[in-house]
Amino acid sequence: MTQTPLLSLSDLKSYYDSAAGTIRAVDGVSLDLYAGEILGIVGESGSGKSTLSLSLLGLLDPPGRIAGGELWFQGEDLLALDESGWQNIRGKKIGMIFQSPEGSFNPISTIGQQIAEALQAHRTLSRREAEAEAEMALALVRMPQPREIFERYPFELSLGMCQRASLALALSLHPAVLIADEPTASLDIVSQAAMASLFLELQATHNLSLIIISHDLGLVRTIADRVVVMHAGKIVEEGPSDQVLEAPRHPYTQGLVSSELRLDR
Amino acid sequence: MGRYLIIRMVGIVPQLLLISLLAFTIMKAAPGDPVAALVGGSSEFMSEADHQRVAHNLGLDRPLIVQYGMWLNKVVQGDLGRSLKDGREIRGMLFEGLAATLILVGCAWGVLTPMAVSAGYWAGSRRHSWVDYILSTCALVSFATPAFWLGLILILIFSVELDLFPSAGQTSMGDASFGDQMQHLVLPLLTIVLTQVGPYIRLVRGSIQDILLSDFLRAAWARGLTSRTVVWRYLLPNALTPFITWIGYSFPLLVGGTFIVEWVFGWPGMGRMFLQAAIGRNYPVLMATVLITGLLVIAGNLFADLLVAWLNPKLRRGYGH
Amino acid sequence: MAIDRALELDISRVPATPGAETLMAFCRHRLAMAGLFGLVALTVLSMLGPSVVGHDPAATDIQAIYAAPSSSHLLGTDQLGRDLLARLLYGGRVSLLVGLMATLLATMIGCTYGILSGMLPKWFEYPMMQLLDALHAIPVILLVIVSDVFGESSLMKMVLVIGLASWMGIARMARTECRRLMEIDFVKGAIMAGASPLRLVFRHLLPNMFAPLIVVITVGVGQAILLESTLSFLNMGVPATVPSWGNLLGNGMSSVLGGAWWIVVFPGLMIVLTVLSMNLVGDGLRDLIDPKNRRIC
Numbered sequence: 091m092t093q094t095p096l097l098s099l100s101d102l103k104s105y106y107d108s109a110a111g112t113i114r115a116v117d118g119v120s121l122d123l124y125a126g127e128i129l130g131i132v133g134e135s136g137s138g139k140s141t142l143s144l145s146l147l148g149l150l151d152p153p154g155r156i157a158g159g160e161l162w163f164q165g166e167d168l169l170a171l172d173e174s175g176w177q178n179i180r181g182k183k184i185g186m187i188f189q190s191p192e193g194s195f196n197p198i199s200t201i202g203q204q205i206a207e208a209l210q211a212h213r214t215l216s217r218r219e220a221e222a223e224a225e226m227a228l229a230l231v232r233m234p235q236p237r238e239i240f241e242r243y244p245f246e247l248s249l250g251m252c253q254r255a256s257l258a259l260a261l262s263l264h265p266a267v268l269i270a271d272e273p274t275a276s277l278d279i280v281s282q283a284a285m286a287s288l289f290l291e292l293q294a295t296h297n298l299s300l301i302i303i304s305h306d307l308g309l310v311r312t313i314a315d316r317v318v319v320m321h322a323g324k325i326v327e328e329g330p331s332d333q334v335l336e337a338p339r340h341p342y343t344q345g346l347v348s349s350e351l352r353l354d355r
Numbered sequence: 356m357g358r359y360l361i362i363r364m365v366g367i368v369p370q371l372l373l374i375s376l377l378a379f380t381i382m383k384a385a386p387g388d389p390v391a392a393l394v395g396g397s398s399e400f401m402s403e404a405d406h407q408r409v410a411h412n413l414g415l416d417r418p419l420i421v422q423y424g425m426w427l428n429k430v431v432q433g434d435l436g437r438s439l440k441d442g443r444e445i446r447g448m449l450f451e452g453l454a455a456t457l458i459l460v461g462c463a464w465g466v467l468t469p470m471a472v473s474a475g476y477w478a479g480s481r482r483h484s485w486v487d488y489i490l491s492t493c494a495l496v497s498f499a500t501p502a503f504w505l506g507l508i509l510i511l512i513f514s515v516e517l518d519l520f521p522s523a524g525q526t527s528m529g530d531a532s533f534g535d536q537m538q539h540l541v542l543p544l545l546t547i548v549l550t551q552v553g554p555y556i557r558l559v560r561g562s563i564q565d566i567l568l569s570d571f572l573r574a575a576w577a578r579g580l581t582s583r584t585v586v587w588r589y590l591l592p593n594a595l596t597p598f599i600t601w602i603g604y605s606f607p608l609l610v611g612g613t614f615i616v617e618w619v620f621g622w623p624g625m626g627r628m629f630l631q632a633a634i635g636r637n638y639p640v641l642m643a644t645v646l647i648t649g650l651l652v653i654a655g656n657l658f659a660d661l662l663v664a665w666l667n668p669k670l671r672r673g674y675g676h
Numbered sequence: 677m678a679i680d681r682a683l684e685l686d687i688s689r690v691p692a693t694p695g696a697e698t699l700m701a702f703c704r705h706r707l708a709m710a711g712l713f714g715l716v717a718l719t720v721l722s723m724l725g726p727s728v729v730g731h732d733p734a735a736t737d738i739q740a741i742y743a744a745p746s747s748s749h750l751l752g753t754d755q756l757g758r759d760l761l762a763r764l765l766y767g768g769r770v771s772l773l774v775g776l777m778a779t780l781l782a783t784m785i786g787c788t789y790g791i792l793s794g795m796l797p798k799w800f801e802y803p804m805m806q807l808l809d810a811l812h813a814i815p816v817i818l819l820v821i822v823s824d825v826f827g828e829s830s831l832m833k834m835v836l837v838i839g840l841a842s843w844m845g846i847a848r849m850a851r852t853e854c855r856r857l858m859e860i861d862f863v864k865g866a867i868m869a870g871a872s873p874l875r876l877v878f879r880h881l882l883p884n885m886f887a888p889l890i891v892v893i894t895v896g897v898g899q900a901i902l903l904e905s906t907l908s909f910l911n912m913g914v915p916a917t918v919p920s921w922g923n924l925l926g927n928g929m930s931s932v933l934g935g936a937w938w939i940v941v942f943p944g945l946m947i948v949l950t951v952l953s954m955n956l957v958g959d960g961l962r963d964l965i966d967p968k969n970r971r972i973c
Contacts, residue, residue, distance in 0.1 A: 147577055151568070173582070181579030188577075193570025196589050198596075198668055207588070208578045243668045259578065366809060373810040377822065384826055492707070495959070499951035501902050503909050504925060504944035511932045511940065522933075604812075611815030615906060619929070630910060633821045641825065645818060652813050 094165075095122035096299055097146070097184075097267055102159035104138075104145045115141035117323035118159065123267065128293055128300040130314030130331060132307060134346065138323040139303045143271045146301075147186055148176045164266070182212045185265035189272035191252035194259075195244035201228070202240030205259045212263055227262035228255065231288060250281030254288070261292065269301045274309055282309070289313055307350045311335050319343045359670050363660055367653060374649030375430070378642045379423050385638035430646065436639040445643045448628065453647060455525055456624035459613050462540065463547045464602075471552055472598070475559020476591070482564055490556060497553030502612050506546045506619035513542060523621035543620040551605075551612055558601050562594040596667055603659025607652045614648075625651075708960020714953035718946075722768025731759035745938055752938040754924075754931075763919040764942055770920040772950070774834055775901035781839030782900075783846055783893055787885075790850025791877055794858065805851070808844055816841050820903060824912045834907070834914050838900050846892050853885045887965045891958050898954035905947050921947050 104116035115138045123129055133139050144150050146161070148168065161168040163183065171179065180186075188194050195204055205224035209215055215223070221240075228236035231254045244252055253273065260268055270289070274282040290313050293300050304310055310317060310331060317331040319340065327340040338344045410416060417425075435445040478490040514522035520541050566572055567590070575589045614626025621627065625644055632640035664670040745752040752760050793804040819841040827833060857863050863880050871879070901921075907913035908922025916923060924943040931939040 144573075149573060149576055151573075177579045177581060179579070180577055186574075186577040188570060188574055190570050194574040196571055196575065196593070198592055198666070199588070200668075207584065208580065211578070211580045211584060243672070245669055246672070256574070263578070366806065369803075369806045370810040370813045373807070374814060377814065381822060381825075488707075495955050496948065496952055499898065499902075499948050499955055501905050501909075501944065501947055503906060504940070504947065507925070507929065507932050507940045508944065511937055515932060515935065607813060607815040611817040614815070614817060618910070629818070630821070633825050633912065634910065636825065641822070645822060648818060649814055652815065656813060 093124060096125050096164060097121075097123040098160075098162040099146075100160045102142070102145060102161060103157040104141050104150060105155060105157040107153040107155070114323050115154070116145060119320075119323075119325055120159075121318060121325070121328075123299055123301060125266070125299055126293075126297050127316065128289075128302065128314045130310035130317045131301065131303045131320060132305060132310055132317060132346070133320035134305060137320045139305075139320055140271055142320070143186065143269050143301070143303055146269060147180050147184060149180075178212075181208060181260070181263045181265065183265055184267045184269065185260035185263060186269045186271065187253070187256045187260050187273055189275050191249045191256060191276055192244050192247075194252065194256035197244055199243070200240065201242055201244065201247070201255050205255075205262055208259055209262060223262060224258075227258040230261060231255070231258040231292075233258070248281075250277050250284065253277060253281070253285065257285075257288070257292075261296065261298075264296075265298075267299045267301065269303070271303045272305075273302070274304070274306060282306075286312055307335060307347065319346065359664050360661075363657065363664075367657065370649075370653050374646060374653070375427060376423075377649070378430075378646040379426055381638060381642040381645060382426065383419070383422075385636075435643040435646075438637060438640050445640055448640070449625070449643055449647055452623065452625040452628045452644070453651070455622060456610075456613060456617065456626060456651075458540070459543060459547065459617065459622065459624060460609060462544050463551065463609065463613065466544065466548050467552055467555055468602075470548065471555035471559055472591075472595070474552075475556045476563055476594075478556065479560040479563025479594075480567065482567075487560075491560065494553040494556040494560075497549055497551070497556075500550050502546055502550040502615045503619050505550055506542070506616055509542050509546055510619075525623055543616050543622055546616045546619070547609075547612055551609055554605065555598070555601065559594060559598055562597045563590065566590055566593050592666075596663060599659055599663050599666065603656045603663070606655040606659065610648060610652055610655075705960040705963060707956050708963075711953040711956025711960065714949055715957065718768060718950055718953065719772065722765050722772060725762075725765030725768070731762040744936075752936070754936075754939055760924070760938060760942060763924060764921070764946060767919040767921045767924055767943065768946065768950075770831070770914060770918055771901050771904060771922070771947070774831065774838070774904045774914065774920065775897045777835040778838035778842070778900040778904070779893055779896040781835060782843035782896060783889070785839070786843035786846025787850045787882070787889070789843065790847040790852075791854050791881060793847070794851045794854025795873065795876075801851075808847060811844050816903065817906065820907060821910075821912060824907065829913070829915050831914055831918065834904060838903050838907075842896065842900060842903070846889075846896065849888060849892055850885065853888060854881055857881055857884055887961070891962045891965065894954050894958035894961065898951035898958075901947060901951055901954075 099119055099121045102116060102119045102121075103114065106113040106115055117138070119138075119142060121129075131139050131142070141150070141154065144154075145156055146168075148156075148171065150156065156169060159169075163179065166179075168176075168179065195201065199207075202221060202224050205227055206217065206220035209220040209223055210217070225236050225240055228239050233239045233251070233254060239247070239251070239255065244255075247255060253276070257273075273289075274285050277285060286309055289300065289302070292298060293313075300313075302310060302314055314331040317329065317334045318325050319327040319334065319338075319342065321342045327334055327338060327343045334343065335347055338347050407416075415422070433446055435449065437443060438445055438448065474490050474494075478487040481487050510522040513519045521539050522542065525539055526535055572585065572589055575585050580589075610626075613624070614629060616622070617624045617626035618630045625648060628640060629644035629648065631637070632644060741753065754760060754763070789804070789808075793801045793808075796804075820837050823837050823840070824833075857880065858867075863876070866876060866880055904913055904920060905922030905925065908920050909925045911926055913922050914920045916926065921943045925940060931937075
């Protein structure tokens with residue numbers, strides 16, 4: 091791939107300040123993401139994956155902060171943005187879905203309302219138009235009865251349905267990049283498989299760039315083109331996913347891969 | 356919603372039972388001879404047979420449960436008896452007292468709510484800042500201040516020293532204008548609000564903090580919603596549910612606090628009636644005020660609970676607690 | 677997986693190990709330390725104070741009725757010329773004692789009721805909780821005053837009345853904690869191993885409830901002191917001859933209108949300081965117990 095990257099990080103550092111000292115959750119990460127690519131980020135708990143994903147949207151809560159490095163998106167310097175600048179990026183340019191499906195929605199508002207609300211935040215739409223689009227978005231992620239789901243509250247959906255609804259919300263804004271932070275970790279095995287195939291299908295139809303953060307090596311192997319392995323805030327290995335996950339070179343990756351439970355080995 | 360309503364209504368029954376039993380106990384435990392009270396204070400000149408006949412007519416020789424039933428029957432019909440002090444019909448006195456108390460409680464609510472929500476929001480959204488420390492400490496001080504003492508201090512400053520506001524009553528002699536009533540309202544209201552606001556502020560602060568750290572708020576930011584939408588549609592509505600629950604739950608506390616304040620400021624409400632009756636051993640009035648206060652609190656509780664149920668989609672759609 | 681996020685996002689500063697490290701964390705909690713200091717100071721003062729002041733709290737002085745604060749009477753005198761400082765410090769003993777005893781009583785009743793309702797079968801728990809809810813609907817001050825109307829006033833009666841009117845919150849907490857603990861594996865294990873109910877309560881439930889219990893007790897003592905002072909202010913509390921803080925405020929209204937501000941200001945300040953200290957300590961302890969507050973501070 092010789093095109094210019096969509097999203098480009100160089101030497102990005104995200105630190106947490108605490109009384110016990112500075113915690114370097116992300117410690118100098120450089121990474122490029124190209125259009126239409128699925129990038130997997132794997133690593134064990136505490137390796138800085140989630141902090142990295144939040145940094146990409148400027149969502150680190152204090153005392154977390156971006157301590158250095160650069161972050162470019164479509165030729166725009168994200169770290170120079172003010173709050174309203176970020177609002178134009180978040181959701182609209184870079185979407186994100188989170189690990190906890192029920193935690194993705196406002197508990198006292200219906201799914202449909204929330205999708206419509208997000209649509210209206212980024213585009214000038216009448217309420218009726220926004221609601222119609224929200225319903226279409228729900229149909230897109232293969233919700234059985236979109237009209238019915240539209241009227242439901244988050245607590246009235248199963249976890250798998252909730253996660254699909256949150257995917258619908260993210261896609262309805264047509265972002266260039268979608269970040270999925272442990273998207274299948276809270277789901278049962280059937281929903282996990284459904285989610286994985288949905289990602290593949292939508293990525294193909296939407297020409298989406300996808301960053302999948304997971305410690306489920308199976309999921310990453312199935313859908314990612316390229317894999318980055320993180321350890322203690324740093325990237326220790328990077329490359330095409332079959333190469334990295336089948337023949338790891340770095341000792342840490344070798345440990346990680348060999349600790350995976352697999353029946354075919 | 357229907358199921359929740361039924362459960363909540365059933366919950367009222369023991370409350371009503373308990374409050375009526377308490378009131379009935381006051382009447383039964385009151386020292387003195389009820390027969391004597393009926394004939395004007397002394398039964399010396401009655402024959403033993405006459406005394407027994409009157410007692411029988413009053414039902415005093417029946418089992419307690421029957422007496423309770425008779426008493427309840429009278430109370431439900433609005434017959435609360437007469438004051439021992441001046442023989443006035445208690446029912447009329449109660450209406451006046453209840454109105455005066457409701458003015459205080461209502462105004463206190465009206466001031467407390469915006470004050471607590473804004474202070475709690477301010478402190479909660481700036482966790483561990485100086486604003487947070489100062490407001491939290493103020494809330495703790497408010498919680499630790501006896502209402503009657505703050506009332507005295509306010510009288511000392513604003514009535515005795517500065518002569519700005521009257522120290523007692525609901526109106527001045529011969530002047531019942533709106534402005535005059537407002538002037539009389541200031542100090543009692545201030546006392547109630549300042550001594551009650553503490554827990555409310557802490558509650559709002561706590562739930563704002565919780566929600567600020569919650570996943571769904573982070574998700575809301577990640578969608579690129581404006582901060583106005585996030586605050587008004589995500590943060591505040593979710594923080595307000597526990598707040599309204601607490602308003603209902605702490606309603607007895609508010610009423611109790613109001614009673615003491617009424618006493619200090621000579622506010623002619625139910626609280627003053629109650630305390631006067633307690634000090635003057637005026638048992639029928641004591642009974643009646645306890646009963647009505649209990650009903651008031653139960654009603655206030657119920658109202659807040661229904662409001663919460665209506666605001667909370669989980670309860671509205673009948674998913675139980 | 678939840679732990680993954682917890683580790684990654686919520687880097688714990690306060691160590692989870694109990695004992696010495698918790699104590700250290702408490703010491704770092706500035707407000708709690710201030711509260712603890714206030715409590716110690718108040719206790720020491722009211723224990724040793726009266727002998728240091730040099731005035732007998734009961735000695736009247738007709739020459740110095742309503743004397744303003746001066747070098748001979750640091751906080752002034754009351755309507756009988758008694759030294760206010762001496763009475764204040766002596767009154768501290770009464771108020772603290774009543775508060776402590778009443779809360780102890782409330783704790784015993786509340787724990788018994790709460791644990792019973794938590795351990796008994798559901799059909800028994802329901803009416804017990806209904807009674808608790810019903811009791812909650814009556815303002816505490818109403819209960820206290822109504823029970824106060826009957827019988828002669830004494831210190832003992834004050835303790836009984838306040839204790840009997842303020843156990844409901846503790847009962848509620850004890851029940852919640854009990855229900856929570858009963859769901860945890862080690863308690864389930866003890867039940868399956870055939871532990872007797874008494875052993876269950878004293879070996880497993882109570883020791884694990886200790887922390888939240890301490891919090892409600894600290895706050896409870898403060899509330900009991902407030903109640904005592906309110907009752908005594910209404911001349912319905914401890915006997916008028918005993919100088920509790922509330923009793924010192926008993927004729928506060930006439931003092932205020934007569935301009936003798938010191939009689940009202942100082943006893944009230946003592947109450948506020950005591951209850952505030954209690955609440956600060958209670959708050960500090962709550963912060964330590966509550967895992968929510970173990971996020972990055």
